[in-house]
Amino acid sequence: MKGLVSLMFILMSSVSYATEQAEIIFKKLAPSLYQIRLIDIASGEKSSIGSGFQISSDGLIATNYHVISGYARHPEKYKIEYLDNQGNKALLTLKSVDVINDLALVKREASEEMPFFSISTTRPTKGEELFSLGNPHDLGMIVVPGTYNGLKKESFNDRIHFTGSVNSGMSGGPVVNKATKVVGINVATSGNQIGFLVPHEKLSALFTRYKQSPPESIKQQMTEQLNNNQEKLISSLLSAEWQIKKLGDGRFPTIDVPFIRCWGESNADKKEALMMVAVANCSLDENTYISGNFFTSSVEMDFQYLQAKKLSDTKFYQLFQRRLTRVMPGNKAGKDDVTEFKCQHDIVMPTKQNINNKAVFCTRAYKDFANLYDVLYLGISIDKHEQALLSHFTLAGVSQQSSQAFTKQFMESVSWK
Amino acid sequence: MEIIIEEISRGHKLIGRHKFAQSHVNIGRGYHSDIILADPHICAEHLAIEHDGECWRIVDKDSINGSYLDEGKKPANGHIIRSGDVITLGKSQIRVIFPYHPVEASITLSPFESLINLMRNPAVLVANIALFAFLTGWVFFLNNAKEVNFTQLFVPAIGLTLMFAIWPAMVALVSHLTKHDARIFTQLGICFVFYNLTWVSDFFESLVRFNTSSQFSMIALLNLLPIVLAFCLFWLNCYVGFHMSSKRRTISAAGLTLLLFGGTFLVQYSKKPDFTVKPRFNSTIMTPSFMFAKSSSVDEFITNSSKLFNKVSQEAKQKKQ
Numbered sequence: 001m002k003g004l005v006s007l008m009f010i011l012m013s014s015v016s017y018a019t020e021q022a023e024i025i026f027k028k029l030a031p032s033l034y035q036i037r038l039i040d041i042a043s044g045e046k047s048s049i050g051s052g053f054q055i056s057s058d059g060l061i062a063t064n065y066h067v068i069s070g071y072a073r074h075p076e077k078y079k080i081e082y083l084d085n086q087g088n089k090a091l092l093t094l095k096s097v098d099v100i101n102d103l104a105l106v107k108r109e110a111s112e113e114m115p116f117f118s119i120s121t122t123r124p125t126k127g128e129e130l131f132s133l134g135n136p137h138d139l140g141m142i143v144v145p146g147t148y149n150g151l152k153k154e155s156f157n158d159r160i161h162f163t164g165s166v167n168s169g170m171s172g173g174p175v176v177n178k179a180t181k182v183v184g185i186n187v188a189t190s191g192n193q194i195g196f197l198v199p200h201e202k203l204s205a206l207f208t209r210y211k212q213s214p215p216e217s218i219k220q221q222m223t224e225q226l227n228n229n230q231e232k233l234i235s236s237l238l239s240a241e242w243q244i245k246k247l248g249d250g251r252f253p254t255i256d257v258p259f260i261r262c263w264g265e266s267n268a269d270k271k272e273a274l275m276m277v278a279v280a281n282c283s284l285d286e287n288t289y290i291s292g293n294f295f296t297s298s299v300e301m302d303f304q305y306l307q308a309k310k311l312s313d314t315k316f317y318q319l320f321q322r323r324l325t326r327v328m329p330g331n332k333a334g335k336d337d338v339t340e341f342k343c344q345h346d347i348v349m350p351t352k353q354n355i356n357n358k359a360v361f362c363t364r365a366y367k368d369f370a371n372l373y374d375v376l377y378l379g380i381s382i383d384k385h386e387q388a389l390l391s392h393f394t395l396a397g398v399s400q401q402s403s404q405a406f407t408k409q410f411m412e413s414v415s416w417k
Numbered sequence: 418m419e420i421i422i423e424e425i426s427r428g429h430k431l432i433g434r435h436k437f438a439q440s441h442v443n444i445g446r447g448y449h450s451d452i453i454l455a456d457p458h459i460c461a462e463h464l465a466i467e468h469d470g471e472c473w474r475i476v477d478k479d480s481i482n483g484s485y486l487d488e489g490k491k492p493a494n495g496h497i498i499r500s501g502d503v504i505t506l507g508k509s510q511i512r513v514i515f516p517y518h519p520v521e522a523s524i525t526l527s528p529f530e531s532l533i534n535l536m537r538n539p540a541v542l543v544a545n546i547a548l549f550a551f552l553t554g555w556v557f558f559l560n561n562a563k564e565v566n567f568t569q570l571f572v573p574a575i576g577l578t579l580m581f582a583i584w585p586a587m588v589a590l591v592s593h594l595t596k597h598d599a600r601i602f603t604q605l606g607i608c609f610v611f612y613n614l615t616w617v618s619d620f621f622e623s624l625v626r627f628n629t630s631s632q633f634s635m636i637a638l639l640n641l642l643p644i645v646l647a648f649c650l651f652w653l654n655c656y657v658g659f660h661m662s663s664k665r666r667t668i669s670a671a672g673l674t675l676l677l678f679g680g681t682f683l684v685q686y687s688k689k690p691d692f693t694v695k696p697r698f699n700s701t702i703m704t705p706s707f708m709f710a711k712s713s714s715v716d717e718f719i720t721n722s723s724k725l726f727n728k729v730s731q732e733a734k735q736k737k738q
Contacts, residue, residue, distance in 0.1 A: 274562065310564070313704045318559040324700040332694060339732045341696035342725050346630035349712035356712055358627075362696040363725050365733035373726065376696055383705050400726045404719050411715045 025131050025180055026143040029053075032115050035083040035135045036063045036092070036106070036172060038070050042077070051134035051141075051173030051186070052082065052106065053117050055207060059110030061092065062203055063172030064187055065102045066289050072097060072104070072218050073291045073368075082108055085141065096210045099222045100157055100229045100288055100297070101202040102187050104172075105210055117174055119207070120181035120200050124148040130162065130177055132195070134170025134186055144170075148183070152196065154285050156233060156259040159196045160184045166195030222290075223369040226397050229288070229297055230372070234395075234402035237299070242413055247280055248305035250381075250389035253413035254282055260299065261285060275316065276307040288397065293332040296372075296397030301410070308386040320388050324380065331374050331396040338374065339364045347382070348411065355415045356383040357391075361407065366397070375403040379414055389414065418468060421514040422452060425503070429510075430596045440468035444511065445478075458482050458507030466498065466513065473498040473513070482507050524660075533657060536606030545609040550578040552616050581612055585654075592658035603657050611650040618642045626701040628710040632721060648674045 032054040037046040050067030054060065061082065071078040071094055080092040092106040124130060125148070132144045146164020162175065166189045175184040175197050184197030215221040237260070242253040254262055266278035281302040288297040304323075308316040329341070343362035349355070360378040375398060379391040391414040395403055418440060424433040435452055443450045447461035454463075460480040467474055477484045477494035484493040485505045493504050500515040535541055554574030558565060585604035593599040622639050629636060651670035655661060661669070 272564070274564065313706075315559050317702055317704050319562055321700055321702050322560065322562075324702070328695060334694075335692035339729050340693060342728050342732075343696055343698035344631040344718075344721055344725055345699045346632070346718050346721070347628075347708070347710050347712045348715060348718045350715050356708070358702055359718055360698045360700070361718070361722050361725070362698060363722070363729055365726075365729035367733045371730075373729065378698075380702055382702055382708055385705055400723070404722060407722070408715055408719055411718070 021129075021131075021145075021178065023143075025176065025178075026133070026141070029117065029133065029174075029176070029180060030085045030141065032117055033085060033133055033141055033173070034061060034108075035138075035141075036061070036067050037081045037083060038068060039079050039081050040077065041079055046081075047078065049135070049138055049169055050171040051169065053133070053172075053174040053182070054108075054114060055105075055116055055119065055182075055203070057110070057113045057116055059108040059114065060095065060207075060210075061106050061108060062174075062185065062207075063104050063106060064185065064198075065097050065099050065104045067172045068094060068104050068106065069289065069291045072222070080106055082106075094218060096206060096215050097218055097221060097225075098202060098206045099225050099290065101198050101206075102289065103185065103198060103203055103206050105206065117176070117180070117182050119204050120177060120179075120183045121204075123199070124177055124183050126150050128177065130164070130175050130183060132162065132164055132166055132170065132173060132175045132186055132197075134166075134173025136167035136169045138169060146175075146193075146195065151199070154259050154261060156236075156284060156286060157229070158199050158202075159187070159286075160199055162195040162197050163193055164195055165189075165193060166197075219368060223372070226288070226296065226369055226372055227399065230398045230402055233284075233297065233299070234398060234406055238405060238409060242409065244413065245280070246417070247278055247303055247389070248276075248307060249387055249417050250303070250305045251415045251417055252280065252303040252389075252391060253301075253410065259284055259286070273309065274311050275309055275319065276305075278305045279303070290337070293334060294337045295331055295333075296366075296374075298331065298394070298396045300394045302390075302392040303414075304390040304392075306388045306390070311386070313385040316386060316388070320380070320390075323390070324378065327376070327378055327392065329374055329376055329394050329396075331394070333374070336367065338366055341374075341376065348379075350412045350415065352412070352415055355381055355389070357411075357414075358382050359411065363403070369397075371399055372397050373400065373403060374398075375407070377407055377410065379411065381416070384416070389416070419516050420466065420468075420473060421516070421518075422466070423512040423514065424452070424454070425510050425512050426596075427510065429503075442466045444506070452511070454507070454509050456507040456509040459509060463506050464493070464504075475504065480506070533603060533607065533653070536610055537600075537603040538606075539602075542602060542606045542609070545606065545613060546578060546582075549581070549609050549612050549616075550574045552613070553577045581608070584608055588654045588658050595659065597659050600657050604654065607653045607657065608650065611646060611653075614646055615643065618646060623701050623703060624707055626699055627703045627707060630710075630713065631699065644674060644678055647677055 034052045036050045036052040038048045040047045047070060048067065050063055052061045052063035055062050068080055071080050081089055082092050083089050090108060092108055095107050096105045128148045130146055130148050132146055135141050144164050146162050149161040149163055152159045152161045166186045170186045173186045174182045175186060177183050183200050185203060187198050188196040236257065237255050241256040243256050244251050245254050260282050262280060262282040264280045267273050284299040287295040289295055306320060341362040341364045343360055345358065345360045348357050348359040357379040362376040363373045366372040374396045376394045377392065381389040393410055395406060420437050422435045423431055426432055443465050444452045445461050445463040446454060446459045462478045463480045464478055464484045465476045467476055475493045475496045475498060485491060486493050486496060487503050488505055498513050500518045503510055503512050554570040557570050557573050582605060585608040586601065589599040589601035589604045622642065625639055648670050651673040652666060655666045655669050
C-alpha cells in the first residue's frame with residue numbers, strides 16, 4: 001500500500017511538472033506563434049486555418065504547405081493573413097514551399113527585431129518529452145505535451161511518430177523540446193494520440209535554401225520538387241529487390257522496401273461463388289497533397305487471380321471482362337489539374353514467354369507541372385481457359401522515363417508458375 | 418366512249434374503281450345512283466357525268482354542298498372533263514380517267530424476291546425467332562455473375578423477343594393503314610434475320626477488337642457494320658411494306674438509319690461529361706481459342722507508349738493557353 005501511494009505521488013508530481021513546464025514554454029513562445037488564415041477574397045471569409053511560427057527576426061514564418069495550398073495554386077483567389085497573440089491581423093506573402101514535406105515559408109512585415117523560434121540541430125531521443133503548439137479548431141493557442149517515438153518506419157519521406165493529440169488547425173504549429181528548440185512541425189494525425197510531425201531537418205534545409213536563393217516562382221519550385229521526389233522514389237523502387245510471390249497459379253512481384261506494404265483477400269469461404277478470386281495489393285502508404293482532390297506521388301499495385309469453378313470458359317471470360325471496366329485511378333484530380341487519360345492496348349508476351357497478356361496502358365499529363373504524368377497499367381492474361389491473372393498498377397506524378405522503366409520491370413515480373 | 422371513275426381518299430389513295438361504257442353516270446348517296454357514296458355531305462342525286470357526243474361534262478344536280486374542281490373553290494358544274502381531273506363532292510373526292518391514260522413504268526421484280534419469300538416461310542421464321550430468343554437468353558446467362566435457372570433466363574429472353582417484334586408489327590400496321598399489303602410475316606421474317614445478323618456482327622466486332630492493338634488504324638470502320646445492317650433492314654422494310662420508287666425507298670431507309678444512329682449519338686453526346694477521370698480503353702477479351710494475333714514484346718509496347726505521352730503533353734499545353 002505504501003509503495004502504491006508513493007507511486008501515485010510520483011506519477012502525479014510528474015504530471016504536474018509537465019503541466020508547469022508547458023505553461024512556461026507557452027508563455028515564452030506565444031509572441032512568435034501565429035494563426036495562419038487563408039482568406040477567400042471574393043467572400044472575405046476564411047477558407048482554411050492553420051498554425052505557424054516565426055523562425056527569423058525579420059518576420060519569416062514557417063507553416064504547412066497544405067495550410068496555404070489554396071494560395072500557392074490560385075494566388076488570384078486567396079490572400080494569406082496572420083493573427084498573433086495580441087489579436088493583430090495583417091497580410092503575409094508566400095516565399096517558398098516544400099510540397100513533398102508539406103512545408104511553407106511566409107513572411108510578415110517586421111519593423112523591428114522580433115523574437116523567434118530557433119530550430120534544433122539534434123534529433124530528440126526516443127521517449128523524450130515534446131510540446132506541440134497550435135490553434136486546434138480555431139479554439140485559441142494551446143500547448144499539448146507528448147512523446148517522441150522515433151521516425152515512422154514505413155514512410156518514404158521521413159515523418160516523426162509523436163504520441164500526443166495533434167488536431168486539425170494545429171497543422172503548421174511547432175513541436176519543441178524542453179529547451180524550446182523546434183524539433184518538428186505538426187502535420188497530420190492518425191486518430192487517438194497518434195500524431196505525425198515533419199522532422200526539423202526538412203525545415204532547416206528549406207530555410208537555408210531560401211536564405212541562399214529564394215525561388216523565382218512557386219510553381220517552378222513545386223515542379224522541381226515533385227520531379228526530384230518521383231525520380232528518387234521510382235529509382236529506389238527499381239533498385240530494390242522484386243520478390244516473386246504466389247497467387248494461385250500466378251506469380252506477382254512485391255517490392256522489398258519498408259514503405260510499400262501489401263494486403264491480401266480471397267473468397268475461398270464462399271462455396272457458391274462461380275469463380276475463386278484471390279486478391280493482393282501493395283501500395284505506398286503516403287502521398288503528396290497538392291490541393292483539393294489533387295494528391296500525387298502515390299504507388300499502387302493490384303493483383304487478382306481468378307479461377308473458374310462451375311463455369312464454361314466463355315462465361316468466365318465474359319464475367320472477367322465486366323470486372324475490367326471498374327478500373328479507376330487512385331488520384332481524383334480534376335479538370336484544372338490534369339488532362340483526360342489516353343490509352344493504348346496490345347497483346348504482349350514478356351521475354352520469359354510463359355504468359356500472354358492483353359496489356360492496357362493509360363496516361364494523363366499534369367497541366368501545371370511540366371513533364372509529370374499519372375499512369376495506369378492493366379495486364380490481363382488471355383492464355384488459360386479457366387484461369388486468369390490480372391495485374392494492375394497506378395503511379396501518380398511520375399516522369400515518362402520513370403514510368404516506362406517501372407512498366408517494363410512490372411510487365412516482365414508477372415507470370416504463371 | 419368508256420370512262421373510269423375512281424373513289425379516292427384525301428391522301429389520293431385509291432378506295433374504289435369503276436368502269437362504265439354508258440354515256441351518262443349518276444353519282445350520289447341514293448341507291449339508284451351508278452356510284453353510291455356513303456358520305457353524309459353528299460346529296461342523294463349529287464352530280465352526273467354526261468357525254469355529249471364530243472366530250473364529257475359535269476352536271477351538278479343542285480346539290481346542297483356543291484361540286485368543285487380539285488380541292489379548290491372553282492364550281493365543277495359545266496366543266497369539260499380532262500383525263501385525271503379530281504372532283505370534290507361533300508367531303509369525298511373522285512378522279513375521272515379516260516382509257517389509255519398514261520401509267521407509271523412497271524417495277525421490275527427484285528432478284529431477292531425469292532429470298533424474301535424464304536424468310537416468310539413458317540419454318541424459317543420460327544427458327545429465326547427461336548434463334549434470336551436463344552441468343553438473347555445466352556447473353557443474359559453469360560453476363561449474370563450468379564447461378565441462374567432456366568426460368569430466370571426464359572422470361573427476359575421472351576420479353577426481349579416480343580419487344581423486338583414491335584418494330585416489324587408497327588411497319589406492317591403502317592402499310593396496312595396506307596392501303597398496302599400488311600405482309601406481317603414477311604416483315605417479322607426480315608427483321609429477325611437482321612437481328613440475328615447483328616449478333617453475328619457483334620461477335621465479329623469483338624473478335625477484331627480482341628485481336629488488334631491500338632496501333633491498328635482501321636478500327637473505326639467496324640462502327641460502319643451495324644449502320645450498314647440497319648440501312649439494309651429499313652430498305653427491305655420499305656420494299657416489302659410500301660410501293661415506292663427506288664430513290665424514295667433509299668431516302669426513307671437512309672432517313673430512318675440517320676434517325677436511329679444520329680439520335681443515339683445525340684443522346685450519348687448530350688450525356689457526355691465535360692471531363693472524366695475514368696480512363697476509356699478497349700477491354701474486350703475472349704477465350705484463348707479466339708486469339709489469333711501475334712504478341713508484341715514488352716519493349717515494343719513501351720516504345721509505343723511514348724506517343725501517348727506526347728499526345729497528353731500537347732493537350733496539357735494547349736488547354737493551359
